[in-house]
Amino acid sequence: MSILRKMLTFILFFAAIPLLVAQSRFPKPDFTNGYKVPQVGLLPSAATQAERSMLPITPYLQYAVLGILLLFLIFSCYFLYRKRSRRGVLVTALSAVVFFGFVVGGCICPVGSIQNVAAAIFNQKFPISPVVLGIFLLPLFFALFTGRVFCGSVCPLGTIQEIVNFYPVKVPPLLDRILRVIPLFYLGAGVLFAATGIGFIICRFDPFVGFYRMSGPFFILTAGGGLLLLGVFVARPYCRYLCPYGILLGWFSKLSSRRVSITPDECIRCRLCEDVCPVDAIMPPSHEDREPMRKSLRRIILLLILLPLTAAASGVTGYFLGNPISLLHPRVELYRQVCAELAVGERPQTDESLAFRSSGTPVAELQKEVSSVVSNIRLGSCILGIFMALAIMARLFDFSKRREQKDFQVENSLCVCCGRCYNVCPREKRNRIILKEGE
């Protein structure tokens, strides 16, 4: 496992190098009409105050944010693994809400950075700053060694839900597993939309950024409010049933050898931890009356047979789903608008169509561009379909293999490292009392 882990780490970082190089190889275009492209990375020292104020946060603060993110991750690991302190985790989470939420304004966060990375990989004209890349990779790097500590006490989207989850209730396990498929689709759609230029849907539908900025569309604010209200009872509804970054963190965490150990020593199987875990990440010990090995094997063979069929069916469906998806692309929308206007019969002019007409670009050129966009979306959507099928089948394989565990253990890919289980574990309490009395 450790060799594989190291290999993955290396691959990850080597994969990042071309992105950084791509940025310098493809400089921004020089506009001949005097338009100046707003600076989004580091500004030169000669930049005016007005130029600096155009950025949501100053470029130096962007690097500072990366540094502070690293510090937060280190503190989280310290409180979680070293101190085994739920209170420490909670204080870190509160600080994260204040800093990454209200100070930084919730952007840029690793969740949204998926799209920047996808756009930069698939579109070489899209620049990505080292800070954004760092913000994307850092939590994944930590997940590779320490699990999802980022979710537990650093993520501004997760921590705000953590704070409001006062009366957690259990989601029926079957429903929980059904809903957990959604983030897979959301991740695929987020990558597809960013890669094909449709837009950054993960950011557009970020339910909590409106609270951090104290403004936003009514729908988003309402959805955010609704999720928070739901979050009082159902722990982290966004993290569990929507967050696309959680999927990546889950995959990386699976490779992590370090996991939250519920009890500091011997498990007495009191089931308090299983009951208190807000995300149902604690797996019970294996019973003695296991199902026969032959049955498991038969199931795995069946899944292996189904794998190519499912992938093909999903791929074909995905390809055709590309048609409706392509209607969301701004260039396709513009083309439809222009055609409708020209067809003398459907729509009044929009600002976009007016700008297009003023540019003097022939409609045939737009049509050519749109054809290429639609082909790309169909291909991407086909790949998304195959990805969905493979990911779901991988989950099925995971739950088809025989598990042997003596005690209650956390499932690394699901555990959000909140430390609630520490607080209820009788062995933990006993140890603390002994420690206190010893002092």
Place this chain on the structure above:
Amino acid sequence: MNKVSIKNRNIIHRTALAVVMVASVFLLAVVLIMLLQYRQIKRTEPLDSPALSGLRERYITDERGNEQLKEQIRQLDLLSRRAWFTGQDQLHTGGFLIIGGMIALLTALQVAASTRPFPETPPGGSASTDRAAARARIGIAIGGGTVLLLSVITVFLVKPFAPPVAKTAFSAMKVVNIQPAETPVSPEEFNRNWPFFRGADTIGVAGNRKLPGDWDGKTGKGILWKSEIQLQGYNSPVVWGNRVFVSGGNKQIRELYCFNGTDGKLLWRLAADNIPGSPATPPEVAEDTGYAAPTMATDGRRVFAVFATGDLVCADMDGKRLWAVNLGVPKNHYGYSSSLLIVDGRLIVQFFDENRQLLAALNPDNGKPVWSADRKTSISWSSPSVINAAGRKLVVTITCDAVEAFDAASGSPVWQLNCMGGEVGTSAAYSEGRILVANDNACAAAISAIDGKLLWKNNELTLPDVASPVAFENAMYLFASSGVVSCVDAASGKKLWEKELGTGFYSSPLLVSGRIIVFNMEGNAFIIKPDREKYIQEAAWTLGEKVVATPAVVDGRLYIRTDKFLYCIGDKTE
């Protein structure tokens, strides 16, 4: 833990829960008030309130200089602004109250949660690993299946993407050969020729041109030539140099014709066919509109024709098709009949469909739109005119509801006046800053060309429904389908005289060298001296054929089209 500490813990827990309740109610109340406030702000536009707009309008139109009214507007404006800013302030304050409430609520919830009774071992046993895994597998399969099913449903429900090129108008055209940019055509050249319906000025005023003298269609006296037009059409001839253009069509085929002005020989004919988007089955049209009612337009380099099918064709002067496009099939119960014209190097097309009324300026080089004005109005069978109002060129159109003016350069609407009614077939006339309109079942009216203000309106006249009016020296002359000729004072709208001539008029009158020439439906031409006092007919000639088109007058020659023939009338010695 002793009893006292458990008791204290319970008290704290209960207190915290009470705080939770209070904070929740408080938050709910604030959110509710804020929502109502937000709705109020969204609904009302304080600075554009009807009261304020009404006062402003009153001040601008009628009471400019009324200090009391000015002060009243200022007071109301101040109140409106204050109301708007107060609303904003209240929203801001509400935001802070919510933050405060949230802090109290979260703190209380946290305290309540931390002082809850200690957890006890849950009843029952935990599920076996196998059972948990089986449940997980079922959940994953259901989740994945649902996503797949929803995707399939979406694929079937959402119409697949099909590049809508074939359905579009101007983008779908086949550009055969785009001519290089040439020297722009001068206004003098336009004025020398007869490029549009009702002449170069589009309002039927032809300036000083010689009219042919004595002629008779029955005996052939004064008829220089007469040529057959293959296909029928109600459009009028347009003339450039020695070339005369008309179009014709039926359900099967539509064509453009070019005749030699000297001898009437057909120089070329061009079929308007193989146009992308052109309907396989042409729309049904009324018999007296036909498939080629719109008059062609030319700029001396190219010639343009449009048909009831929505096919717009551009050809060069030698009959070579340059481009063609289908504008969309106009749904129009009589048939599409709006004529083309060219303003400042742009081809103006008025598309009238029952669902959409559009005015567009196209680049004559390739048919691409330069601007288009989408209107929410009704259709008509009238043609646009160009009026020069205080140095600004306006494209004036008449629909069955309104008279509208658009800036010729940008297509932006300048004004609109709802004063029409019935089924409008006439176009506008112009006299000294007034746009003059008249149509049966509506009214005769004069409108200020600058701001669209109604100057007068008269419903008690015998009005035309096809022949457009013509104006001369502050008087408007109307030629009705009933055969009544009227003269109306352009300044007041008062009827000056009326004369019954028997046969009605569809052909529009023209003002040529201070005389009005008009054909009635029997093919009799009248030369009328415009006079405010009485009807003065100076001459009358007979063509001997039904005439509904409007003649063209160029170089002492009169070109008139009938159902089957194109006539050239003039002095043989010239």
